[in-house]
Amino acid sequence: MKATATSAATLLALAASATARTFTVYNACPFTIWPAVFTDLNVGSATPSIETGWSAAPYTSRSFNVPDNWKAGRIWARRNCNFSSNPGPNSCANGGCNGGLLCDPRTGTGVPPATLAEWTLSAGEGGNWDYYDVSLVDGYNLPAKITNNVGCAEASCPVDLGPNCPAALKGPFDSTGFPLGCKSDCLVDKNPGNSPSCCSGSHSTPQTCPPSGVPNYNYFKKNCPRSYVYAYDESSGTALFTCDARKKANYTLTFCPPP
Numbered sequence: 001m002k003a004t005a006t007s008a009a010t011l012l013a014l015a016a017s018a019t020a021r022t023f024t025v026y027n028a029c030p031f032t033i034w035p036a037v038f039t040d041l042n043v044g045s046a047t048p049s050i051e052t053g054w055s056a057a058p059y060t061s062r063s064f065n066v067p068d069n070w071k072a073g074r075i076w077a078r079r080n081c082n083f084s085s086n087p088g089p090n091s092c093a094n095g096g097c098n099g100g101l102l103c104d105p106r107t108g109t110g111v112p113p114a115t116l117a118e119w120t121l122s123a124g125e126g127g128n129w130d131y132y133d134v135s136l137v138d139g140y141n142l143p144a145k146i147t148n149n150v151g152c153a154e155a156s157c158p159v160d161l162g163p164n165c166p167a168a169l170k171g172p173f174d175s176t177g178f179p180l181g182c183k184s185d186c187l188v189d190k191n192p193g194n195s196p197s198c199c200s201g202s203h204s205t206p207q208t209c210p211p212s213g214v215p216n217y218n219y220f221k222k223n224c225p226r227s228y229v230y231a232y233d234e235s236s237g238t239a240l241f242t243c244d245a246r247k248k249a250n251y252t253l254t255f256c257p258p259p
């Protein structure tokens with residue numbers, strides 16, 4: 001009886017370690033940020049073992065388990081938050097979500113501009129690939145880098161795109177006038193329903209939405225070549241990254257990565 005119980009416990013422990021990855025979110029910024037996690041529940045039901053939002057003091061990290069089959073997941077961070085009254089999307093200068101500190105599991109995506117780190121694990125052919133990227137499709141609000149411990153490629157936007165952001169895209173600003181973000185061309189487009197920046201309407205295919213139609217594509221891509229800059233940026237070859245899912249990579253997301 002005792003032997004059976006032990007082997008059952010061992011099997012359970014093995015099953016748990018075989019189906020989870022360890023993710024670490026590290027705040028290397030010299031100021032507090034408020035990371036947030038969102039899972040598109042229309043795509044998959046597996047969710048990470050952590051709250052959907054927390055406060056991260058400078059130079060602190062948190063590690064947590066993420067199911068091996070996490071799909072359409074994203075992590076970003078919010079800047080200059082104050083949740084003391086009327087918590088919700090406007091509680092932060094950018095990246096805020098429905099819910100306040102804890103983002104609503106169904107509707108709690110971040111208010112742009114916000115740099116997004118995105119993952120779909122164990123997908124594609126035979127479920128053998130992890131897909132991940134650092135996306136500026138919703139604009140930029142913090143430098144970020146995704147690394148892993150199995151030798152797969154790094155995805156990143158490691159530089160502060162705020163100060164040199166083209167004037168039409170720059171902001172929001174803090175109380176001293178410092179830019180906390182840089183909006184996407186799509187976000188400021190007056191006609192987002194039919195836009196070469198948003199790849200919408202008559203520009204909704206890769207053929208009709210080339211990077212040359214996005215006015216400030218080069219500002220983002222030259223400064224952050226390993227990020228996903230606009231809807232069809234996969235053609236750049238350095239936007240969406242893959243890692244053999246059988247390697248069971250653990251991932252670290254660093255905000256304000258040191259040079």
Ligand SMILES: *[C@@H]1O[C@H](CO)[C@@H](O)[C@H](O)[C@H]1NC(C)=O
Nearest residue numbers: 080081082083084085086091
């Ligand atoms: C947060 O907002 C509250 C109410 O609006 C205010 O009293 C408080 O000083 C703010 N806290 C910070 C750190 O700015």
Ligand SMILES: *[C@@H]1O[C@H](CO)[C@@H](O)[C@H](O)[C@H]1NC(C)=O
Nearest residue numbers: 021022149150247248249250
């Ligand atoms: C991922 O991290 C966990 C916890 O530290 C560890 O047990 C596991 O071996 C790591 N996976 C890889 C592929 O290194």
